[in-house]
Amino acid sequence: MFTSEAASSTVADQIKSSIIYLYFMRNQYSMEIEEEKCQFCGAPAKYFQFAAFICESDECMEKAMTERGGPAGHKKRKLEMMQQESSKQ
Numbered sequence: 001m002f003t004s005e006a007a008s009s010t011v012a013d014q015i016k017s018s019i020i021y022l023y024f025m026r027n028q029y030s031m032e033i034e035e036e037k038c039q040f041c042g043a044p045a046k047y048f049q050f051a052a053f054i055c056e057s058d059e060c061m062e063k064a065m066t067e068r069g070g071p072a073g074h075k076k077r078k079l080e081m082m083q084q085e086s087s088k089q
């Protein structure tokens with residue numbers, strides 16, 4: 001795909017180093033997460049999602065989602081806004 005190797009090598013090097021940096025940052029981040037506990041069941045946390053530390057169980061993820069208002073809450077708010085708009089007319 002790359003016809004000029006000399007030109008693409010610097011870009012490739014930049015991409016490579018940024019990927020290594022991101023990987024390093026992610027590793028550091030996940031190490032911190034493992035020190036945390038799931039806010040819902042107390043198991044070691046695996047993810048930081050919806051502004052909550054949660055384990056890998058779907059149940060806890062759903063709980064975190066519900067607490068944050070999640071996609072369902074967002075949809076509901078949108079619907080309420082639409083209903084308000086239509087009642088104005």
Ligand SMILES: [Zn+2]
Pocket residue numbers: 038039040041042043054055056057060
């Ligand atoms: Zn949990």
